[in-house]
Amino acid sequence: xxxxxxxxxxxxxxxxxxxxxxRAAAATIISFDVPGATVTQxxxxxxxxxxxxxxxxxxxxxxxxxxxxxxKITFFDPPGARSTGPxxxxxxxxxxxxxxxxxxxxxxxxxxxxxxxxxxxxxxNGSFISPRSINKRGVIAGFYDSxxxxxxxxxxxxxxxSFDVPGAxxxxxxxxxxNKRFIAGNFxxxxxVVHGFVRDQHGNFTTFDAPGAVNTTVAGISAGGLVAGSFxxxxxxxxxxxxxxxxGFTVVDVSGTVxxxxxxxxxxxxxxxxxxPGSHGFVRAANGHIDTFDPAGSISTTPLGxxxxxxxxxxxxxxxxAIHGFVRxx
Numbered sequence: 564x565x566x567x568x569x570x571x572x573x574x575x576x577x578x579x580x581x582x583x584x585x586r587a588a589a590a591t592i593i594s595f596d597v598p599g600a601t602v603t604q605x606x607x608x609x610x611x612x613x614x615x616x617x618x619x620x621x622x623x624x625x626x627x628x629x630x631x632x633x634x635k636i637t638f639f640d641p642p643g644a645r646s647t648g649p650x651x652x653x654x655x656x657x658x659x660x661x662x663x664x665x666x667x668x669x670x671x672x673x674x675x676x677x678x679x680x681x682x683x684x685x686x687x688n689g690s691f692i693s694p695r696s697i698n699k700r701g702v703i704a705g706f707y708d709s710x711x712x713x714x715x716x717x718x719x720x721x722x723x724x725s726f727d728v729p730g731a732x733x734x735x736x737x738x739x740x741x742n743k744r745f746i747a748g749n750f751x752x753x754x755x756v757v758h759g760f761v762r763d764q765h766g767n768f769t770t771f772d773a774p775g776a777v778n779t780t781v782a783g784i785s786a787g788g789l790v791a792g793s794f795x796x797x798x799x800x801x802x803x804x805x806x807x808x809x810x811g812f813t814v815v816d817v818s819g820t821v822x823x824x825x826x827x828x829x830x831x832x833x834x835x836x837x838x839x840p841g842s843h844g845f846v847r848a849a850n851g852h853i854d855t856f857d858p859a860g861s862i863s864t865t866p867l868g869x870x871x872x873x874x875x876x877x878x879x880x881x882x883x884x885a886i887h888g889f890v891r892x893x
Contacts, residue, residue, distance in 0.1 A: 591892045592858045594879075597628050597636055605630070605876030605888040607651045607868040614868075614876045615652040615660075616888055627660065627674075630888070641672045641680045649674075650705075651697045659694040659703050671717070673701065685709065686723045696739045696783075704740035706748070712736055714748060714762075728760050728768055737762075739783040747784035759806070761790060773804040774812055782835075783827040791827035793835070803835055803847075817845050817853060825877075826869045834866040834875050844891070846875060858889045866891075 596603045600618035608614045612632030617625045627649040629637045640647045641662050649660035658674040671683040671692045685692040689709035694717070697703045701719040706712050714737035715725045727735045728750035734757070738748040744764040751757050757778040761769045773779045773794035781792040788808035795801050803815030803824035816822050819839035827833045831849040836842050844864040845855045857864045858879045866877035875891040 589893070590854070590856065592856065593634075593890045593892070594858050594860075595630060595634070595636075595888050595890070597638070597888075602886045603628075603888040604878040604886065605867065605890065606649055608870045608874055608876040608890070609652045609656065610654040610871050611656070612870070612872075612874055612890075612892075613652060613656060614888070614890060615649045615658050616876070617648055627658070629658070630890075639674060639678070641670070641674070641682060650693070650695050653697045653699050653701070655699060655701070657697055657701055659697045659705075661693050671703075671705070673697070673703070673719075683717060683723060686715070686725055689713075695737060698740050698742045698744070700742065702740060702744060704737035704746045704748075706736040714746070716740070716744075716746065726762065726766070728762075728770065730770075735760075738781050741784050741786050741788070743786070743788075745784055745788060747781045747790045749780050759790065759792060761788075769810075771806060771810065773802070773806075774814070779804075782824050782833075785827050785831055786829040787831065789827060789831050791824045791833045793823040803833065805831070805833065815847055817855065825865070825867050826875075828869045828873065829871045830873075832869060832873055834869045834877075836865055844875070844877065846873065846891075846893075848873075856891060858887070858891075864889075 597618040602619040605614045605616040614630040619625050625646045627639045627647045643664045644662040645665050647662045652658045656676040669691045671694045673681045685707040687709045689707040691708040694703045694705035703717040706714050711733035713725045714735040715723045717723050731750040732753045734751040736749045737746045740746045746762040749757050759771050759779045759781045775796050776794035779794045784790050790806040801821035803822045805813040817837035821838040824833045824835040834846045842863040843857050844866040847853045860881045861879035863880040866875045869875045873893040880886050
């Protein structure tokens with residue numbers, strides 16, 4: 564039976580994080596490009612240091628790649644793919660994402676460690692499907708479009724099980740799933756306001772807003788149930804947040820007017836961007852210490868994934884407008 568816990572849970576506490584931030588001298592940042600690519604983006608990184616990402620070739624189509632910890636790059640596309648968009652990799656090396664075929668139809672995929680693919684179509688004649696996260700058991704969470712966005716969970720060898728947050732207007736997006744099968748994501752209400760949710764393994768929902776938020780968006784959920792994301796306030800400032808399993812919030816601000824969290828790992832460390840005035844990367848350890856960083860030559864840095872050891876992957880743009888992938892090793 565589902566229970567819906569509303570904004571009363573938000574009043575427990577709100578703690579602003581320390582603004583102590585410094586350029587980390589000890590970390591190593593490795594820039595990389597897929598050979599022949601016009602754009603290279605690191606998307607997700609697993610505990611072995613393998614990065615999954617996508618690259619754009621000279622024809623403008625996207626493809627998937629894997630880069631292992633030694634720098635070896637492997638290309639891939641699901642059978643029949645015209646354009647491939649990987650989104651996540653688990654510690655076993657399984658990759659999920661979406662692709663568009665030659666008829667411009669969308670499909671979800673899982674790439675096994677032996678390079679074979681399992682393909683899933685959107686349910687209910689949906690026109691679009693986007694797997695977003697895969698846990699260590701290969702369970703996937705994401706969303707699809709069928710007269711509005713709906714969340715889904717997909718077990719290995721199973722069928723897509725769709726769900727909507729009770730009270731959602733036209734949007735339910737599952738963004739992250741942990742190994743206990745807790746799912747975190749976003750939903751909207753009439754008027755277009757976006758809120759966060761957590762769905763437990765039994766299908767019960769808890770909904771929330773960050774303190775003082777106009778809109779709240781979720782990036783990920785940790786093994787222990789910490790939820791991280793970003794929110795905007797009426798003064799047009801953007802902030803990061805970490806919500807604990809009891810409903811308490813930590814607000815994360817690095818510098819400038821915008822801080823946005825893009826990923827969280829199993830220890831509760833988060834990574835993301837801040838504007839001051841350009842886009843820069845940061846990592847906040849579980850103890851609250853913040854380091855900021857940019858790859859050499861970057862004029863715009865966007866971290867996207869962080870593994871349990873604190874290694875980060877993402878993308879950056881240089882002064883010529885070229886986009887490269889990077890790995891930051893603590």
